[in-house]
Amino acid sequence: MTLLESGSRTSRSSHGATxxxxxxxxxxxxxxxxxxxxxxxxxxxxxxxPADLSQRxxxxxxxxxxxxxxxxxxFYQLTSRRVFGMARRVLIDPELSExxxxxxxxxxxxxxxxxxxxxxxxxxxxxxxxxRRAVDRVRSSQSxxxxxxxxxxxxxxxxxxxVADQVGSRxxxxxxxxxxxxxxxxxxxxxxxxxxxGLTYREVAERLxxxxxxxxxxxxxxxxxxxxxxxxx
Amino acid sequence: xxxxxSGRNGRSGSFGDxxxxxxxxxxxxxxxxxxxxxxxxxxxxRAIEQYMSAAPAAERTEFFDRVRQARETLVRTFRVEEQxxxxxxxxxxxxxxxxxxxxxxxxxxxAPGQSAAGQFAPGQPVASQPAxxxxxxxxxxxxxxxxxxxxxxxxxxxxxxxxxxxAAAIALGGVGVGSYLADQNDPLNQVVRAGDLREASVDVxxxxxxxxxxxxxxxxxxxxMNGVPAPPAGKVYxxxxxxxxxxxxxxxxxxxxxxxxxxxxxxxxxxxxxxGITVEPAGGSQSPTLPTVAAAPLGA
Numbered sequence: 001m002t003l004l005e006s007g008s009r010t011s012r013s014s015h016g017a018t019x020x021x022x023x024x025x026x027x028x029x030x031x032x033x034x035x036x037x038x039x040x041x042x043x044x045x046x047x048x049x050p051a052d053l054s055q056r057x058x059x060x061x062x063x064x065x066x067x068x069x070x071x072x073x074x075f076y077q078l079t080s081r082r083v084f085g086m087a088r089r090v091l092i093d094p095e096l097s098e099x100x101x102x103x104x105x106x107x108x109x110x111x112x113x114x115x116x117x118x119x120x121x122x123x124x125x126x127x128x129x130x131x132r133r134a135v136d137r138v139r140s141s142q143s144x145x146x147x148x149x150x151x152x153x154x155x156x157x158x159x160x161x162x163v164a165d166q167v168g169s170r171x172x173x174x175x176x177x178x179x180x181x182x183x184x185x186x187x188x189x190x191x192x193x194x195x196x197x198g199l200t201y202r203e204v205a206e207r208l209x210x211x212x213x214x215x216x217x218x219x220x221x222x223x224x225x226x227x228x229x230x231x232x233x
Numbered sequence: 234x235x236x237x238x239s240g241r242n243g244r245s246g247s248f249g250d251x252x253x254x255x256x257x258x259x260x261x262x263x264x265x266x267x268x269x270x271x272x273x274x275x276x277x278x279r280a281i282e283q284y285m286s287a288a289p290a291a292e293r294t295e296f297f298d299r300v301r302q303a304r305e306t307l308v309r310t311f312r313v314e315e316q317x318x319x320x321x322x323x324x325x326x327x328x329x330x331x332x333x334x335x336x337x338x339x340x341x342x343x344a345p346g347q348s349a350a351g352q353f354a355p356g357q358p359v360a361s362q363p364a365x366x367x368x369x370x371x372x373x374x375x376x377x378x379x380x381x382x383x384x385x386x387x388x389x390x391x392x393x394x395x396x397x398x399x400a401a402a403i404a405l406g407g408v409g410v411g412s413y414l415a416d417q418n419d420p421l422n423q424v425v426r427a428g429d430l431r432e433a434s435v436d437v438x439x440x441x442x443x444x445x446x447x448x449x450x451x452x453x454x455x456x457x458m459n460g461v462p463a464p465p466a467g468k469v470y471x472x473x474x475x476x477x478x479x480x481x482x483x484x485x486x487x488x489x490x491x492x493x494x495x496x497x498x499x500x501x502x503x504x505x506x507x508x509g510i511t512v513e514p515a516g517g518s519q520s521p522t523l524p525t526v527a528a529a530p531l532g533a
Contacts, residue, residue, distance in 0.1 A: 066522065067514035069326070069467075076322055084317035101317055105325045113519040124304045128269075131307075135271045176310055194272035195311055201272045213248040216255075216267060223266040227306040 053078070057122035058115075065113030072109060079123070080105070083130045089196045090134035100137050104130045131195070138198040179229035187222030190215055252277040256284050262292060265299035270307065329516065427451045437461045438526040443510065445529050453500045454508065454531065463490035464512055471513045472497070473521050474505035475528075482509060487517045502531050 057078065063071035083104050087097035107129055115125050180188060186208075193204045205215040248263070249255050252273060255264055261284055267273055268281055285293050427448035434444045441461030447454045456472065464470050469489050473482035485499045485508075499508060509525040511518075 066518045067516040069329075069514070069516075072326075073322070076325070080317050080321070081314035082312070084321075085313035085315035086311070088315050089313050098318060098321055101321060102325050102328065106328060109329055120301045120304060121308070124301070124308045127308045128304050131271055136275075172309070176312075180310065191270070194267075194270045195307065199272065200274055200277075201267055202274075204272070212250045216248040219270060219272060220263055220266040223270070223303050223306055226310060227302050230306060230309055232302050232305045232309070 054121045054123065057126075058117050061108075061112045061115045061122055061125075064109060065115070072105075075108065076105060079126055082123070082127065086127065086130050087134045090131070090198050091138050096137060096141065097134075100130075100133050104133050107133075135198040175230060179226050182225055182229050183222045184218075186210075187218045187225070190218040191222045191226075194219060252280055256280065261285070261288065262296045262299065265296050266303045269300045269303035433529055435527050435529045437510065438524075443527050443529065445508065445531075447502065447531060449503065452503050453498055454502050455496050455498055456508070457496045458488070458493045461493055463493065464488075467515050468512050469515055469517060470526070471511050471517050471521065472499060473509045473511065473525075474499065474502065474531075475507045475509055476504055477506040478504070482521050484517060484519075487513070489515075505531050507531055 057075065060071045060075040060078075064075060080101065084097060084101045087100045087104075088094070091097045091100060104126070108126065111129075115122060119125075120128075183191070190204050190208065193199050193207060194201065197204075197207075199207065201215050201219060202212055204210075204219075205212045208215065248260065249258060252264060255261065261281065264273070264281055268278065271278075273281065285296055288296070427450050429448055429450050431447045432444065433447060434442050437443055437458070439462055442459045443461070444457045444459060445454045446457075461470075469487045470493070471487050472485040474485055475482045483505075486497070488497070502508070508529045508531055509521060510527040511521040511523070511525050513522055
């Protein structure tokens with residue numbers, strides 16, 4: 001029974017109700033229309049203080065969890081450069097990176113309602129998903145030797161743009177640079193190899209020709225030092 | 234000395250060569266950073282998670298606190314950005330499970346390419362996903378399988394309604410296609426033939442009625458919509474069982490315009506106090522958007 005078929009005469013009013021019946025008001029109540037998100041909001045990603053962005057992304061995730069496509073589009077606008085950027089650094093291959101980005105956002109769509117603001121920031125939630133996906137993909141599709149070779153080739157790039165060029169706020173960029181400098185070179189190297197190289201601690205150890213327990217310590221100590229310096233609590 | 238092994242919390246001694254050794258020697262919490270960095274193998278990740286699920290609350294809390302902090306640290310530190318291809322958003326939207334596609338209120342995606350909306354309008358039978366969505370290759374099957382698996386994950390996957398939304402929803406791998414009930418052994422017939430059939434009819438806000446044929450012996454009900462208007466553009470009807478024990482309503486599936494004309498079977502009614510119908514955005518919701526447009530008590 002599809003009344004809508006006969007229903008070009010029924011109004012698709014601003015409420016979105018299609019029934020002519022007076023009780024259609026009941027339908028209206030439950031229909032949450034989403035105002036068009038101004039395109040300019042997309043630009044906010046690079047200039048907003050982290051707290052504002054976090055708040056915005058949390059609101060969007062809540063709406064996405066309820067099936068709101070407009071919220072999904074805005075969330076994508078605000079975060080896709082980060083997700084794709086990470087995938088490219090880990091996977092190098094553009095096509096694999098696109099696939100991975102696609103998987104990540106499908107996962108966002110499906111799991112948005114599981115996002116818990118108390119368990120971390122939305123960006124951290126998203127990038128955790130992204131990194132995990134990229135790493136899973138790179139480990140299943142490339143031998144570690146390939147990865148190391150590719151990583152080596154792209155290292156300079158990473159060192160350059162990861163901290164300076166692309167960082168949204170200058171202050172934040174400066175803080176990151178300053179804090180990275182509090183790490184020893186070997187700590188920085190180990191953390192980077194794991195993060196962008198998708199290497200396990202064991203693979204990092206092999207690559208750096210160091211003892212496995214030593215590498216574990218470097219990664220742990222490096223991240224704790226960064227955390228302390230950046231004031232992450 | 235920066236590479237000592239005495240963690241923040243004063244445990245002494247070294248990391249071992251393996252995660253198993255660390256777990257055994259009481260250094261589980263010190264694995265938080267490696268875990269957050271995905272610098273462990275899949276097996277090790279599972280071992281850590283298994284360990285934590287059985288660990289004392291204090292240890293578990295400390296571990297996941299450190300994991301959370303490490304992740305926030307990483308997200309602030311490694312910030313490369315790169316513009317994805319202009320059509321990627323369209324490709325993603327085309328893959329959303331049981332979606333109506335961008336409706337009138339969806340802002341233009343970053344780069345509007347071929348319109349997904351026309352192909353995926355709710356109620357339109359959709360034969361298949363566009364084959365051209367991704368460059369093919371041997372990987373395509375694996376990707377498709379992975380997508381299917383994702384859609385089957387608990388939470389979004391409850392019983393679907395028999396006979397509903399068949400063409401469109403199944404082709405799209407709709408949210409909650411759990412056990413689509415095929416013709417043979419049709420539960421619909423089983424319910425309708427049941428000896429203890431009861432009938433109930435409730436009004437649907439917006440017009441029409443929903444008729445329920447309830448069978449306790451089959452633990453199921455058949456729901457038939459009569460004269461109910463199609464959901465508003467970009468919306469679907471979603472059915473819920475409201476559990477007797479006061480826990481959260483459980484989605485029973487979606488009904489778009491096309492599905493309205495077909496009876497649907499809802500199973501597992503014995504633990505439910507009522508059946509509710511709501512209007513939700515295309516793709517459905519995790520929890521009902523109130524008020525319901527119809528609610529029928531199932532009480533035996």
